[in-house]
Amino acid sequence: MEQQLEQLKQEALQKIEDAPSVKELNDVRVAYLGKKGPITDLLKGMGKLPAEERPKMGALVNVVRETVTTSLEEKMELLEQQAVNEKLEKETIDITLPGRPVKLGNHHPLTRVVEDIEDFFISMGYEVAEGPEVEQDYYNFEALNLPKGHPARDMQDSFYITEDVLLRTHTSPVQARTMAAKKGEPIKIICPGKVYRRDSDDATHSHQFTQIEGLVVGEDIRMSDLKGTLALFAKKMFGEEREIRLRPSFFPFTEPSVEMDISCFKCGGSGCNVCKKTGWIEILGSGMVHPNVLEMAGYDPTVFTGFAFGMGPERIAMLKYGVEDIRHFFTNDMRFISQFNRTEV
């Protein structure tokens, strides 16, 4: 009987090992461990054995049953794992297919430039001042040392509404208004906004464009303060390695007046097509506030001095991003605007 038992065990284990699937394994379980199986039969047949052999045989049968059961369970686990793996294999997807697009828009490039400039000057303690786009001749010209009849204020260059009202030609009237409103208080402002000139639209001209200007007024503001401020700005906006240089220029509302160049951010100063081989790029105009301007706004020019600067976000964007035609900024082609959707750092 022992022999019979051993044979049964080997037979069962072999069948377990051979079982290719859960179903066949279950058939093996039923065949060997089921109520009609050989092991059960053996246990039933134990009654025919002598009483003293029964415990021994019982133990033996149990060992065989446990061995078979354990083996069955192990195999079952293995088969289940295999089944899962097969299922997962079937679920495999092509991860190279594109994801579901997230609907996102972005800033217009001019806003991007303007906000960058605003943020730098805000960090330096400036407020952002805005004013009307339709201005009085007084604020647009007269208060800025451009009296009536001054050659620089040709009717042909401006969009007049009436003799005394026009579309502002620069954001400088915001400075004049701020000075008039602050009545002798120190000022630190940055003024972004739309401006208008009587130009035919072409690749480099636009009848509407953007300006951003800054104004600092206080006691003993020096030209060196202007230079220091602009140098910091140039580094922040165009890169840590940027150098600046000032060149004499002329604006009616500043004296002395200067233009600021920055060392070319494309070639670093060795000369390229961006800087027209000079190594320098003209970025902004600036100067010390003209005493007449201070005086007209009610500031004593012997006590108060100041500096002002102004630049064109279109020009900066054109230089930075290589945009060749100013009209792109106002055509609003989605294929243009959507390119400005990512960080530059």
Added chain:
Amino acid sequence: MYVSTKWLENYVDTKGIAPADLAEKITRAGIEVDTIIDRSEGLTNIVVGHVESCEKHPEADKLNICQVNVGEETVQIICGAPNVAAGQNIIAALPGAKLPGGMKIKKAKLRGEVSNGMICSLQELGVEGKTVAKAYAEGIYVLPADAKPGTDALSLLGLDDVILEFDLTPNRADALSMLGVAYEVGAILSQDVKLPKIEYTASNEKAEDFLKLKVEAKEDNPMYIAKVVKNVKVAESPLWLQNYLMAAGVRPHNNVVDITNFVLLEYGQPLHAFDYDRLATKEIVVRHAVEGEKITTLDDVERTLRAGQLVITNGKEPVALAGVMGGANSEVYDGTTTVVIESAYFAPASVRKTSKDVGLRSDASTRLEKGVDPNRVAEAAERAAQLLSELAGGEVLAGSVQFDELNKESVRIILSPDYVNRRLGMKIPMDEMVSILERLQIPVEAANGQLIVDAPTRRQDLRIKEDLIEEIARLYGYDEIPMTLPIGESVPGGLSSFQEKRRLVRRYLESAGLYQAITYSLTSRAESQSFALETAPVTELLMPMSEDRSVLRQSLLPHLLEATTYNVARRIDTVSLYETGSVFLGTQEDGLPKEVGHVAAVITGKWVNHAWQQENKKVDFFVMKGIIEGLMDTLGLTEKVTYTKATHDGLHPGRTADILLNGEVVGVLGQLHPSEQKKRDLKETYVTEINLALLLAESAEALVYEQVPRYPSMSRDIALVVSKDEAAGSLMEIIQEAGGKLLKDVTVFDLYEGDKVDEGMKSLAFSLTYFDADRTLTDEEVVTRHDKVLAALKEKSGAVLRG
């Protein structure tokens, strides 16, 4: 202003400095040199030739076979110019020569005849056509008889020259003359300026016996000088003079006219030459024109004058438009023998006005309108007299006829070195300042620690201390200015709450899928009020450049839609744009329109487009409404905003809503009217425009967190069949009212219109969430409350409960 470095050399020593370096120095000191033009660039092997014979080419009508002496030898050159002739000295480009534009001269055969080079026009040497004397404008250039064959033609023509093109700022009118440039360059290089020596022998006869002068318009003409020169022989100017004029971009005419132009360029003082005999009356009267008076100017245009324009007359009729252009009736011509040279100071404003009125700008008027040097008016007349005597054989009559009430005083400016240094943030020593001013030839005296400066009248831009600070700083060098930051109390900078929230609005809209557009404020009259939330009288330009840009907008939508059409026309089917900007309404007390900040958006095409998983969804009303609801949520205004059905011009009558803030309309949203869509070549398109100023003026409530729920909520669904006209919004209001405090939330989860409900009806399903923050609700409580909701619906809406 074109500055010939060769000409400049007459007044200031620039030897040893390469033109490019000189240009850089000038630019850094204050006058921008725009371009450097090397006139001999690319030119080689170009010599003087003498045409010994010239015969027609047997095979070609238009060609001539010339035997040309080019120094060592005589060569055959075929020439097609109509004006070539035996006996001429010409410009010969010999084989191996290079011309501008890379053209290379080679030995060639033209219709069987050998040509050993080319006879050149000035244009072929790179001279601009408009500066070539008319006699040679259409053919080859003929050199003077004394030119030596075989010698370098370039130096003879002054083409061995480098021109600096100045981009002058309006304050530097002093540099509109070679002498002015010489002062500037002299200061930069620490060199003296050599002024022309004016010497000539005057006749015994007196100018005043030949000519009478009366200035009636003294304000506009405070100084007038006339010199009379007899026995002038009008001819071609010497080549050197013509070369200088051409270098400056001026076309040579004859010696008299050329001399006036030369002196204008040299001194910056415009001159005019009259034919004395053609003046006829021996008299000059300067007065204002009478309305309707006529003059034919040098350009042969008859011009009708307006009252107030300053004219030079012969006592009877105008002979010149003062400072702008001479008259044809008194023009110098080949037969002229006696010349009257006019040098005058005309008031800048008067010249500017006349020049603008008649639409004529000349080298003279551009200088006069900026104000010429009062102390050079007389000198320039003398210089012209001298040159007429030297170059035109003229006999200068003694003295001049003049009127002079012009203020020629210089402006005295006193400033302390400390003042200069405090403004600049520098420590420039006083003697350095004195030295700089002296280099500029600006009279200065240092006394009692002050600089006493007499600004020369040639520098009209020097008026106040700051002007001198600029002079000192620019020549000391802006590179020397240190870098500092403003001292003094600093205040925190920042954005106003409006500006901050406007940034928030932009960022939100972009995260919601919209791209920022910037469109023009100027539009056409027809579009100016389309879609406007509020209309008021439009703001119109006095002189628009075109009808399309003649009026300021009262809505952002027309241009946003234009941009949408632009994109769609380029096969960008899905467009989602927004803009923040101002609209312009009416006129306020200060004469300016009211400017109101708006935000507008346009969407068209597919909103969801995930093609390979077949997820596509067109834009619809609720996409736009969802964006706006999200915006209101972001601004903390959800509780204060409602939507009511509305109709607006240009919008779909069944798919348009007003947006109300605290019950006041602040905006609109809806579908573009199908007829508008068709007109604009758009498919289904949704738009919104909101008064941003009103929206952002409303403050959000303080943000205090609500406890995260600790007790469960319970949901109940209701399905109703109602008439199609019944608004979900009003049903939700009924539900909310009846649900009371325990009803936390109501959402629509299904809408059905179709076969399974009766005609004219729809089925709407709501999900209601009941909740109490302090305890778990019992079933009975919820049932009681829910029954009240159902009863209210039945009573107030006539809704039939479904399923």
